[in-house]
Amino acid sequence: xxxxxxxxxxxxxxxxxxxxxxxxxxxxxxxxxxxxxxxxxxxxxxxxxxxxxxxxxxxxxxxxxxxxxxxxxxxxxxxxxxxxxxxxxxxxxxxxxxxxxxxxxxxxxxxxxxxxxxxxxxxxxxxxxxxxxxxxxxxxxxxxxx
Numbered sequence: 822x823x824x825x826x827x828x829x830x831x832x833x834x835x836x837x838x839x840x841x842x843x844x845x846x847x848x849x850x851x852x853x854x855x856x857x858x859x860x861x862x863x864x865x866x867x868x869x870x871x872x873x874x875x876x877x878x879x880x881x882x883x884x885x886x887x888x889x890x891x892x893x894x895x896x897x898x899x900x901x902x903x904x905x906x907x908x909x910x911x912x913x914x915x916x917x918x919x920x921x922x923x924x925x926x927x928x929x930x931x932x933x934x935x936x937x938x939x940x941x942x943x944x945x946x947x948x949x950x951x952x953x954x955x956x957x958x959x960x961x962x963x964x965x966x967x
Contacts, residue, residue, distance in 0.1 A: 832883060834882050843868055868884070879949055907949055
């Protein structure tokens with residue numbers, strides 16, 4: 822059963838420099854929690870995309886990082902929130918190739934593919950909250966002898 826073990830950080834996202842801090846914090850946290858290099862890179866990439874969306878489309882906001890436990894597995898839950906204009910058409914925004922800002926259109930959909938759990942809460946005029954969770958490789962379970 823998933824259980825938070827505590828808020829690791831709450832970082833503001835209001836400038837390009839804040840994006841650097843977000844990436845560094847996520848990398849350091851993932852390393853401490855036992856994520857392998859590939860899983861660290863996936864999570865940092867997703868966090869970078871979501872932090873940039875928070876800044877560019879949401880006008881700034883914050884990222885909260887929470888350490889998680891599920892049995893013997895460690896995880897990192899990241900919550901990106903803003904009070905911007907919200908997402909008018911979430912299904913369209915999650916479609917590969919769609920962009921509202923002249924980018925490559927890989928932000929939300931790409932981030933969703935890079936993490937284990939992904940959720941978006943958004944409505945026009947109500948801001949956006951994106952919650953992602955990734956888990957370090959779970960240790961192998963002992964084989965049961967029959």
